[in-house]
Amino acid sequence: xxxxxxxxxxxxxxxxxxxxxxxxxxxxxxxxxxxxxxxxxxxxxxxxxxxxxxxxxxxxxxxxxxxxxxxxxxxxxxxxxxxxxxxxxxxxxxxxxxxxxxxxxxxxxxxxxxx
Amino acid sequence: xxxxxxxxxxxxxxxxxxxxxxxxxxxxxxxxxxxxxxxxxxxxxxxxxxxxxxxxxxxxxxxxxxxxxxxxxxxxxxxxxxxxxxxxxxxxxxxxxxxxxxxxxxxxxxxxxxxxxxxxxxxxxxxxxxxxxxxxxxxxxxxxxxxxxxxxxxxxxxxxxxxxxxxxxxxxxxxxxxxxxxxxxxxxxxxxxxxxxxxxxxxxxxxxxxxxxxxxxxxxxxxxxxxxxxxxxxxxxxxxxxxxxxxxxxxxxxxxxxxxxxxxxxxxxxxxxxxxxxxxxxxxxxxxxxxxxxxxxxxxxxxxxxxxxxxxxxxxxxxxxxxxxxxxxxxxxxxxxxxxxxxxxxxxxxxxxxxxxxxxxxxxxxxxxxxxxxxxxxxxxxxxxxxxxxxxxxxxxxxxxxxxxxxxxxxxxxxxxxxxxxxxxxxxxxxxxxxxxxxxxxxxxxxxxxxxxxxxxxxxxxxxxxxxxxxxxxxxxxxxxxxxxxxxxxxxxxxxxxxxxxxxxxxxxxxxxxxxxxxxxxxxxxxxxxxxxx
Numbered sequence: 292x293x294x295x296x297x298x299x300x301x302x303x304x305x306x307x308x309x310x311x312x313x314x315x316x317x318x319x320x321x322x323x324x325x326x327x328x329x330x331x332x333x334x335x336x337x338x339x340x341x342x343x344x345x346x347x348x349x350x351x352x353x354x355x356x357x358x359x360x361x362x363x364x365x366x367x368x369x370x371x372x373x374x375x376x377x378x379x380x381x382x383x384x385x386x387x388x389x390x391x392x393x394x395x396x397x398x399x400x401x402x403x404x405x406x
Numbered sequence: 407x408x409x410x411x412x413x414x415x416x417x418x419x420x421x422x423x424x425x426x427x428x429x430x431x432x433x434x435x436x437x438x439x440x441x442x443x444x445x446x447x448x449x450x451x452x453x454x455x456x457x458x459x460x461x462x463x464x465x466x467x468x469x470x471x472x473x474x475x476x477x478x479x480x481x482x483x484x485x486x487x488x489x490x491x492x493x494x495x496x497x498x499x500x501x502x503x504x505x506x507x508x509x510x511x512x513x514x515x516x517x518x519x520x521x522x523x524x525x526x527x528x529x530x531x532x533x534x535x536x537x538x539x540x541x542x543x544x545x546x547x548x549x550x551x552x553x554x555x556x557x558x559x560x561x562x563x564x565x566x567x568x569x570x571x572x573x574x575x576x577x578x579x580x581x582x583x584x585x586x587x588x589x590x591x592x593x594x595x596x597x598x599x600x601x602x603x604x605x606x607x608x609x610x611x612x613x614x615x616x617x618x619x620x621x622x623x624x625x626x627x628x629x630x631x632x633x634x635x636x637x638x639x640x641x642x643x644x645x646x647x648x649x650x651x652x653x654x655x656x657x658x659x660x661x662x663x664x665x666x667x668x669x670x671x672x673x674x675x676x677x678x679x680x681x682x683x684x685x686x687x688x689x690x691x692x693x694x695x696x697x698x699x700x701x702x703x704x705x706x707x708x709x710x711x712x713x714x715x716x717x718x719x720x721x722x723x724x725x726x727x728x729x730x731x732x733x734x735x736x737x738x739x740x741x742x743x744x745x746x747x748x749x750x751x752x753x754x755x756x757x758x759x760x761x762x763x764x765x766x767x768x769x770x771x772x773x774x775x776x777x778x779x780x781x782x783x784x785x786x787x788x789x790x791x792x793x794x795x796x797x798x799x800x801x802x803x804x805x806x807x808x809x810x811x812x813x814x815x816x817x818x819x820x821x822x823x824x825x826x827x828x829x830x831x832x833x834x835x836x837x838x839x840x841x842x843x844x845x846x847x848x849x850x851x852x853x854x855x856x857x858x859x860x861x862x863x864x865x866x867x868x869x870x871x872x873x874x875x876x877x878x879x880x881x882x883x884x885x886x887x888x889x890x891x892x893x894x895x896x897x898x899x900x901x902x903x904x905x906x907x908x909x910x911x912x913x914x915x916x917x918x919x920x921x922x923x924x925x926x927x928x929x930x931x932x933x934x935x936x937x938x939x940x
Contacts, residue, residue: 363593367584377547378547385565392562404637
């Protein structure tokens with residue numbers, strides 16, 4: 292499973308960077324979305340993929356038995372998803388406003404503040 | 407239980423919540439903006455005094471033992487940064503009362519300001535690397551919204567660059583955190599530091615170190631990753647610019663100091679050169695960029711970049727003295743840079759423009775403002791006896807001690823170029839007479855950012871400017887006690903043992919704690935079963 296995930300994550304990162312390098316601001320935001328999803332999958336995978344062993348501690352024991360899934364990265368991914376969701380919602384509104392103001396879906400037309 | 411560690415985070419969150427409750431009540435929001443920030447300043451002083459006497463102040467959130475729960479920890483560096491944040495926050499709270507237009511206040515300027523402060527102090531105080539990411543995001547989201555309040559074209563364009571590059575940095579940061587967790591299996595920074603020492607040295611450590619360096623480099627606006635900063639910082643209302651200039655990039659620098667002294671200290675030999683030259687190029691490109699500009703706030707924005715170079719240079723030299731100098735530079739820069747932005751806001755109010763060519767004659771009209779600018783600008787350039795001189799002096803001396811002559815020489819030359827830019831502003835804004843084609847009305851009617859007339863409330867703009875100028879003077883005059891604190895910071899950062907023990911307890915290994923507790927539990931159970939067998 293891990294090699295498959297590694298390939299998928301690599302593809303996601305590559306696609307995201309490619310999309311971010313496009314001139315269209317819509318594609319830029321799509322790239323950002325893919326990028327945060329790629330990072331989430333990466334955290335999920337690096338922590339080790341364990342199936343069918345929920346991290347429950349049996350009664351009377353201090354520690355879970357060995358070989359259970361690590362709950363921490365899942366909590367981390369969950370937090371990261373929520374944050375990314377909020378930030379991307381903002382980014383979508385931002386590009387809509389920017390499109391209204393600049394009247395172009397083109398980053399090359401947004402150079403007023405660079406000079 | 408040490409409440410003073412948590413309070414600097416909780417208070418701004420509380421003020422933010424209160425001002426959200428009074429969404430429609432402008433006077434209440436304005437009151438909270440000042441009162442909340444005064445309270446923040448008081449608890450920050452409390453925290454600073456505690457860390458001065460105890461060295462480290464920690465608190466385990468939810469009473470989960472250290473490597474499992476989230477730790478809040480203040481060492482001297484964190485406490486000093488929080489204290490400076492509170493000072494800047496209070497200055498901004500007062501200044502915003504006079505400069506924020508009704509339109510901005512209606513759309514949540516004050517709640518966002520409090521949330522931004524909460525994000526900044528949270529990032530300074532957390533002892534957990536993922537929590538650091540979360541505080542970075544809190545800070546970023548608040549800054550995004552502040553940046554586009556008003557919705558002008560320039561703000562939109564600046565915001566797209568700002569948002570994209572900062573999100574990219576966040577994702578790199580998150581990726582690095584994920585890989586780090588895969589490698590060491592913990593997120594607590596002190597625990598990571600321990601396990602990094604034990605971990606096998608594969609190439610992964612270096613890869614992670616570089617990822618952190620790039621992520622924080624973007625946030626700190628270091629060369630060659632700083633382009634979002636001069637493209638966006640001059641677009642929002644001036645109070646927002648000043649708040650960003652004082653706080654945001656410094657959080658990135660702080661994160662670098664923390665991560666590279668605590669967790670990746672063994673990679674420093676390898677990264678030192680990259681960081682050193684990165685710092686040198688940051689200084690040079692920033693100051694050269696500023697030399698070409700004729701817009702007040704853009705000049706200042708480029709100088710933020712340039713000054714970031716000094717701070718990173720302090721870290722890159724990696725001796726206790728150099729780190730002390732780097733932190734001194736952060737402290738000095740937060741005061742001075744904020745003040746320069748505030749002054750640019752006043753001159754904008756007086757003359758209606760940020761273009762240097764169109765301004766003039768303020769030395770005759772407003773001599774006190776000119777003196778405040780003079781102090782801040784010359785402090786930025788590093789003229790004795792002002793605060794910038796001592797920051798630069800310490801860094802240069804540390805550079806000479808480790809024989810980094812080229813970097814040190816460039817740091818000195820950049821000081822001269824900084825002086826050039828500051829003199830340029832001085833000449834154009836204060837010295838030369840007002841050009842005749844400037845359409846400033848004789849009485850210089852003050853308006854809010856949305857163009858609505860406000861009551862002439864210049865004193866509310868002057869008050870923070872004068873206080874901050876005094877602070878800069880005082881930092882210069884009382885450089886010795888401050889340097890004593892900074893040396894303490896340098897020693898603490900390069901001797902992370904104390905930090906680790908403060909977080910994890912004297913036994914200093916999560917493994918041991920776990921084993922001990924389970925062993926104790928086993929002993930108890932066997933004791934129960936077998937009666938009084940020893």
